[in-house]
Amino acid sequence: MAFLSLQSLGASVRIALLVGLCGLIDNGIEFNRKCSLSDQKYSNNGDVRAFSGRLCDWDTARLFQMLFCNSCDRKSVVKPALDKIYVDHAGHGDTRTVQEAVELVMDGNKKRVTIYISAGTYTEKVLVPNNKPYITFQGSGSDKTVITWNDNANKTGSTYKTASVAIEADHFIAWNISFKNTAPTPGPGIIGAQAIALQVVGDKCAFYGCAVYGYQDTLNDHQGRHYFKECYIEGIVDFIFGNARSLYESCIIRSNLDKWGAITAHSRLSEDEVTGFGFVHCSLIGTGQIFLGRAWRSYARVVFASTYMEEIINSQGWDDWGNKSADETVFYGEYNNNGPGASLAGRVSYTRALSSMEAAKYTHIDWINGSDWLHG
């Protein structure tokens, strides 16, 4: 009853009370230096949000909110969120490892949290779990900040568990950072050498100026809508694989192959799936004779447009992974590519020479519904 009568007081009186009470327990736990109510995420009518300045520990803040808010949704009250976390391997940041920084982000986070990762090599396996969306990894340059590990499928028992960095959360962004898997290069016929450097399972994830290094299965572009801009990706076989709907713009893709390999192994399973990899204004460089793609699943969909292709591209271009019937169901398109590997003359019969309109469908940000979520 006492609470109810408090609620009938005017907002300014309640805030004054709040300030007074907080002053009394100013020795409460300091949640963090940046803790202020204006940073907190109360989805309520704003009474408490209006108060700014460091308050007190989280439990006290929550109690106050319960006492003083008119109509707040109590369940939605979450801990005060950090919006910047600094990682430094030498100890000059909030944490020394990237994973510890990820753990500092609240479960159910709804506001972008930038994790600044200083120059250096972080030898650790990193998981951004699906209950921590809206995280940004901000590196100091893809040649300076590196996250690296070395699991392969032999060791973990499953390719999907090999990822050095696995992104399971939606709305993840990375800037100017490298992801590596340094498991040894597989020799011919070696089993169990799959070794993912970066695995992206979350939806609406974007990577800018990043580098991804590995050999087999370097980048698992597994599911969701993803954007890769000005990234560098290298490997030897199936090194961009999965069933995501992605756009690769102005990326450099390097094959380190001496023999047989494929850049993409898309795994679209049926005509109903709106998935596929679009590449535009990219460069395909390196060594070997490599296919643009092989059909890991029989509805694989990949388009290359306005892309430079070195001599390394096998003139047939595409491979059906030994399933002739898949020739009818894969969607392998090319448009306006250039360079010595771009000639359509020797391509397999099921290659589609696309018109600019057809190519645009897969190589514009609308392909990934980017105007709804990119830059946000």
Ligand SMILES: *[C@@H]1O[C@H](CO)[C@@H](O)[C@H](O)[C@H]1NC(C)=O
């Ligand atoms: C990323 O790196 C590029 C090239 O060094 C630089 O121009 C750009 O400002 C960087 N952006 C961010 C957000 O780190």
Ligand SMILES: *[C@@H]1O[C@H](CO)[C@@H](O)[C@H](O)[C@H]1NC(C)=O
């Ligand atoms: C994985 O293990 C098998 C059996 O022990 C072995 O033959 C193979 O060479 C191993 N592959 C790698 C990449 O270590």
Ligand SMILES: *[C@@H]1O[C@H](CO)[C@@H](O)[C@H](O)[C@H]1NC(C)=O
């Ligand atoms: C081969 O492709 C056809 C046509 O898409 C598909 O129905 C069939 O399941 C595929 N076979 C295998 C073994 O993947």
Ligand SMILES: *[C@@H]1O[C@H](CO)[C@@H](O)[C@H](O)[C@H]1NC(C)=O
């Ligand atoms: C999202 O993108 C897909 C593929 O381009 C398209 O079919 C769909 O209409 C888009 N949805 C919205 C809401 O724009």
